[in-house]
Amino acid sequence: MTDETIEIEGDADGYALEAKKVQKILTAVETGDERQLASLLEPLHPADVADLLEQIEDRPRADLLDLWKSGFDGEVLSELEENLREEVIDQLTPDALASAVRDLESDDVVDLVEDLGDEQQEAVLDALGAMDRQAVETALAWPEESAGRLMQAETVRAPEHWTVGETIDYLRGEEDLPDQFYHVILIDPRMKPVGYVTLGRLLGSRREVPLRDLIEDSFRIIPAMQDEGEVAYAFNQYHLISAPVVDEDGRLVGVITIDDAMAVLDEEHEEDILRLAGVGEGSLTDRVINTTRQRLPWLAVNLVTAILASLVIAQFEIALQQIVALAVLMPIVASMGGNAGTQSLTVAVRSIATKDLTGSNVWRVIRREVAVGLINGVIFAIVMGIVGVIWFGSPMLGIVIALAMVINMVAAGLAGTVIPVILEKLKVDPALASGAFVTTVTDVVGFFAFLGLAVVLLL
Amino acid sequence: MTDETIEIEGDADGYALEAKKVQKILTAVETGDERQLASLLEPLHPADVADLLEQIEDRPRADLLDLWKSGFDGEVLSELEENLREEVIDQLTPDALASAVRDLESDDVVDLVEDLGDEQQEAVLDALGAMDRQAVETALAWPEESAGRLMQAETVRAPEHWTVGETIDYLRGEEDLPDQFYHVILIDPRMKPVGYVTLGRLLGSRREVPLRDLIEDSFRIIPAMQDEGEVAYAFNQYHLISAPVVDEDGRLVGVITIDDAMAVLDEEHEEDILRLAGVGEGSLTDRVINTTRQRLPWLAVNLVTAILASLVIAQFEIALQQIVALAVLMPIVASMGGNAGTQSLTVAVRSIATKDLTGSNVWRVIRREVAVGLINGVIFAIVMGIVGVIWFGSPMLGIVIALAMVINMVAAGLAGTVIPVILEKLKVDPALASGAFVTTVTDVVGFFAFLGLAVVLLL
Structure with a gap:
């Protein structure tokens, strides 16, 4: 049985999943139409697919996962609410799980596995390559809700005495740059961050200009042990875009970007609202x-x-x-x-x-x-x-x-x-x-x- | 009379203004020690100075502004709560106001003046150069709380057929790049955005690579009339860093960056919490x-x-x-x-x-x-x-x-x-x-x- 639908969000330029589209997807699941299902789901952002899975009932959800196994995307797992994530992982075959997880960035995998039970955590880690696995395990060694957990370990850095030209040549030669980065971090010989240069400045400056002349005022260093709520506060208060994370000796160990800080800010707010109302950690998908x-x-x-x-x-x-x-x-x-x-x-x-x-x-x-x-x-x-x-x-x-x-x-x-x-x-x-x-x-x-x-x- | 102080935030790595530092600043104000005051305030981020002004009482605030006039920073005005902003602007001399406002980016000026009374708005606009003034007035023509108000008008764009090399040469030749930008937006001949390339990708690719090969999946276009709450939702849901804004004809008119979206998300959350508790738009600095x-x-x-x-x-x-x-x-x-x-x-x-x-x-x-x-x-x-x-x-x-x-x-x-x-x-x-x-x-x-x-x- 499917629910009757009431259209709550009528706004044309809103981003909510339309009730009609959800209906179509449910129909495709009911009739077992794999191609129709794939063609409906593929254009959706993983975050929207996750919302869809959260909104539909248990039976159609299981059927949908059954039918869509091959196309299932690891990012959907990242976007799912915790309680549902465990259920969905249980429903995936080991193969589907492995292929879903392998595409993820290591910090997304950390986010994914940190709240899973031991068995499921092991299953996900097993699906990773040795390098990725090690990166994830290193991150998991930092305390929960710390900057160390939030950061990505891959940093883009340059010695403080380099010029723009040297830096660009280095970046062009580098095989494995992170997906998203906004600054080049300047480090001293002992790996301590001393400043950063935005990519915009780097691109807009002549090759012979020393990086040191381009560093930003907004530079702030985040200790890896700092609470993630403090990190989010700092990003919001000081309009940071990314910030280097250092260990107890002040050495660069990673970088936090504003999108992760924004997610934390959002979560903390949500938590505050729910706590003020005397609702613990509730979500709509809870039993x-x-x-x-x-x-x-x-x-x-x-x-x-x-x-x-x-x-x-x-x-x-x-x-x-x-x-x-x-x-x-x-x-x-x-x-x-x-x-x-x-x-x-x-x-x-x-x-x-x-x-x-x-x-x-x-x-x-x-x-x-x-x-x-x-x-x-x-x-x-x-x-x-x-x-x-x-x-x-x-x-x-x-x-x-x-x-x-x-x-x-x-x-x-x-x-x-x-x-x-x-x-x-x-x-x-x-x-x-x-x-x-x-x-x-x-x-x-x-x-x-x-x-x-x-x-x-x-x- | 100054308040007794109770230390609420004892956390060493927290970002709150320490009560001790506030005390020192108040003492400098009381004794009229201009140099001491400047040396205490200068290392502070404008957002922290704004917090300070919000936390102290009316009398020392007026005295502080009197004593510090010369060093007063326009960004402090941007960071102040609305009701206090009007008061502070009233206390500044026209000269101090003009020099404070002239350093600001045009979207910050928009943010600053949009809630001011006509007279104060005029005073701020008069302090701007003709170019800046026009940019601000164009932005103010969009409805309140729309994407048009939120965006910055300066965009970094390139024709869709350009290569990495052409783009870098163009950027290097450009005098007046925005302070912060994270993507180069690809446009068609009718100024419609067709994709974007992150600066990281641009820096990491060889000169002959066409931009078209580097465009991101995450690309989303925002209509200028869209409500800013929807914009913040889109940034949070789809992990956007920046997004092009278009007018009714689909032509590029500006760009919104994640830091602005984060500020909106923060405000909307705050509003929701206060509304749920039956507190209108209250803030601590209200009379x-x-x-x-x-x-x-x-x-x-x-x-x-x-x-x-x-x-x-x-x-x-x-x-x-x-x-x-x-x-x-x-x-x-x-x-x-x-x-x-x-x-x-x-x-x-x-x-x-x-x-x-x-x-x-x-x-x-x-x-x-x-x-x-x-x-x-x-x-x-x-x-x-x-x-x-x-x-x-x-x-x-x-x-x-x-x-x-x-x-x-x-x-x-x-x-x-x-x-x-x-x-x-x-x-x-x-x-x-x-x-x-x-x-x-x-x-x-x-x-x-x-x-x-x-x-x-x-x-």
Whole structure:
């Protein structure tokens, strides 16, 4: 059975796979039309084929791989989401796997195998030539998510005393230049990078010009042990196109290019968004059971938070029994605090990630968030005070909800900023953990302030 | 008064401005030590200087700009957040502004002036030479957030029949090559791009090789009217480094490079995160009053949502009066639903943005989210059922909360997926509007299911 299709992306110049094309491909798979399938898939970029495999159901996916085995491209494997990658590798014959992997650059192979199980990793490595295998194994020796893993080992370099002419002659004589390179890295006799020259400059200069006269200001060296998130930050912040990577002794061991940094930036953002929403590492292709398992811990934390809030409410059973309006209105105070807290914490978490919230301005940001909470608190206090009076005809009830609103929104601004900052200090990812803490604060403060004030002023 | 400093980023190889260096700079500003200030600021990248200006308070910022006028760099202006950029431009003398802007590339000037008021825009344009001014005005004629605005107008191109040697000779003779370029674009006699050659290939090939033999598979042409978000998607999806931009007649009018696409990707992500959290376009440097204003509409929407939920609760006043435990437990059901809904909607919103959720798999994703909601619902129903029984000693109350939990978590999965998809169909940004709708659903369903079941089963 195939799904009914709804066209989400109607934009003509968009890049999404059209639903119609997907339908055609599925029809070709169903009818076993190998030639039609190949003619539909071949013009597609491997990244689009990977998206296609992610979007269709298990049965047609297996059939498609069966039918298309011969043409299967290693880059499609690179582009697939991890969980699906393992499945697809299992479905490929050893021959198909070998031919698919052999065309890949060594850094793509690293990316491909690093999250595979031992057995599958071995199968892929076996498919490689001895040289490539060694390059992949060297890269895998660097820690996960380090610059060493991200870099490609092939570099294009020249001694610092060369001229443009010498460099061009050397490049022309070189058999095995990397697919993509944008700079020639200048090195000293001990292999330490001392600068780089863009290819554009090299091409635009006369042969006798020394390379040294052409080096770029933007030159930055990346330690191989640096976290890939820091690498992505540096590329984005300093507009780098490529950067040399060095080992602990400062010797050139590889180069990272902006496309890899862009992919990391994209992943880190995605991770932050999902973490802020309490969704672990989820993706659409995960099995129901895996998704359930990923989301469960977050919901469990929320349950504890919610029960804590209920314990606060339980302290006020007598008040609730006497004035049922309190039960009706109390979720409003908690909800407004929760929302204001989420606003503050999101700004704080992002500002920490982009290094805009630092030791130099943390107090100022806290003051600002509290001020914003206070002003919005007063505005909504007035609104809710009036609503309370009109709805329940009790001016004092209006005053109670208004005061509770101000208190909770100030608490929201404060907690929403301070909690992420403290978590960051404790080396806990603020995107991951802030939400639960901030909601606890706004729930507890909200219910306590509202019901507590009600007891004092209304009973 | 300067802020106390808390060191957030302790990582030695991180790129954040160190609090100590910020302190030193502030001290130099306070003591009016111009030489010390210049010696501290000069080694910094313009992006770091911009971050510094964003992090310090208004008074020292004004003093710093006063003291440093002579050395002020146009790139710092490019890197500043919009709201601060206007302030800083106002503080610069016309001379300082002119000398700062004159060094910039024309696409950076476009980026700088496009959000300025008319008067400031005029001031910047007046500072430019006639040629640059014209280039900037041509770029500004393209719509905001289009590829035309993003591109640089200077392209490096060659007729399709040229050889490597001819191309290198041409490049060497050319006076005014762009600062950054990575490809030579091949054009036909009508200026239509037909392919491109990487500089690496050009350098690595013999002089007599025709360019046509070296063109890359990855070649993609971008229409100048395309939305910049689509451009960033294409660069990320297809691993582009640069891409030619064409007008409606298919003629080459510019080129977009990956660093610009990376900046757009970064901005769009940021926007999505902030929108999901109900924070408009906020940044840390906004004034309190602006931030308050940005956040207010979202809180107002939430207030309406919360009042709606309260209206549901109000229907059950009698039940609440008779069983106060209902008031204690009801926020738990709503809160769990709200969290589960946020999980589903975040995954849906992101999947729509990355084009992973399309017409081909929307039904499957909905089924999956409902299934996840059901399973997690049952698990937490059992937990809460037991908690209910133990806490209030009423097995029937346990059953009520358990059933309500299952119902609300299934509703959360359904609403969290369907609402973003419908909003996208209606051309409303799902990141912007989904949250309010989904929370309304989970609040209303949660309170109604719990209190309604209580009336049926407990009274």
